[in-house]
Amino acid sequence: MSHREGMPIYNQLRVLRAERGLSRVALAKSVEVHPQTIGAIERGDYFPSLDLAFRFSDVFELPIEAIFSRKPFAPLSAQLYNKEARS
Amino acid sequence: MSRQGSDGTTDLVRSPSSPVALSLCALSAAMMVLSLISEGNAFSDSWWLVAFAVWLLMWGVLRSMTRGVAERPREGLDERERGLRDRVSFIGYQCAVGAGMAVVLLMVAFQNEPAMIERMPALLTTLMLTSSALPSIILGLSGAGVEDAEADHDE
Numbered sequence: 001m002s003h004r005e006g007m008p009i010y011n012q013l014r015v016l017r018a019e020r021g022l023s024r025v026a027l028a029k030s031v032e033v034h035p036q037t038i039g040a041i042e043r044g045d046y047f048p049s050l051d052l053a054f055r056f057s058d059v060f061e062l063p064i065e066a067i068f069s070r071k072p073f074a075p076l077s078a079q080l081y082n083k084e085a086r087s
Numbered sequence: 088m089s090r091q092g093s094d095g096t097t098d099l100v101r102s103p104s105s106p107v108a109l110s111l112c113a114l115s116a117a118m119m120v121l122s123l124i125s126e127g128n129a130f131s132d133s134w135w136l137v138a139f140a141v142w143l144l145m146w147g148v149l150r151s152m153t154r155g156v157a158e159r160p161r162e163g164l165d166e167r168e169r170g171l172r173d174r175v176s177f178i179g180y181q182c183a184v185g186a187g188m189a190v191v192l193l194m195v196a197f198q199n200e201p202a203m204i205e206r207m208p209a210l211l212t213t214l215m216l217t218s219s220a221l222p223s224i225i226l227g228l229s230g231a232g233v234e235d236a237e238a239d240h241d242e
Contacts, residue, residue, distance in 0.1 A: 033165035033166070033167070034167070034168060036230075036231065037167045049166050051166075052165075052166060
């Protein structure tokens with residue numbers, strides 16, 4: 001997938017890392033990249049390849065669309081409370 | 088999804104190698120001026136020779152500081168680092184070609200002025216050295232490949 005200007009790819013890496021208590025170094029080790037690359041992806045400065053996205057997917061055991069999205073992710077609290085309100 | 092655009096690691100303030108990279112740029116500029124204003128060939132100008140020795144030393148230091156990306160075998164780099172190294176190498180190559188062409192144009196323009204022609208070898212040397220160091224300079228300014236750069240730390 002090539003980058004298109006004005007179409008950013010948002011990600012949940014920081015949230016997922018915090019949730020699972022993973023440091024950047026630990027996550028970088030799991031997906032075999034440099035910790036700086038994790039930082040660049042988290043800041044949205046670098047968009048990973050599909051191969052790397054699948055590696056994140058394997059590490060977090062989540063589908064790719066749960067980690068990366070074209071639309072901004074809602075805050076975790078909002079997601080959680082909306083879900084509870086509906087159920 | 089991969090992108091080769093502006094990279095957040097290009098933070099001039101936080102990179103420990105950026106002072107060395109900036110100094111190398113300044114020294115290259117000084118050598119360029121020296122090679123143009125020296126009496127005859129700058130190879131015999133002691134200031135230019137001293138600057139050249141310091142330049143080589145600083146380049147070695149910068150090369151060492153950026154070895155994480157600049158020196159590591161390609162297999163040891165991740166996709167972002169590979170892209171970054173390819174990009175800076177290409178910039179260096181383009182600058183080397185441009186510098187060579189610029190000197191050729193100068194030689195054509197000043198072909199009837201022997202004093203100016205005599206300055207060209209030192210000018211070409213300075214420009215080629217700077218072009219060859221440009222990948223290291225860009226990596227140094229960006230902080231990429233510097234082992235203890237900011238991204239190693241968690242927020």
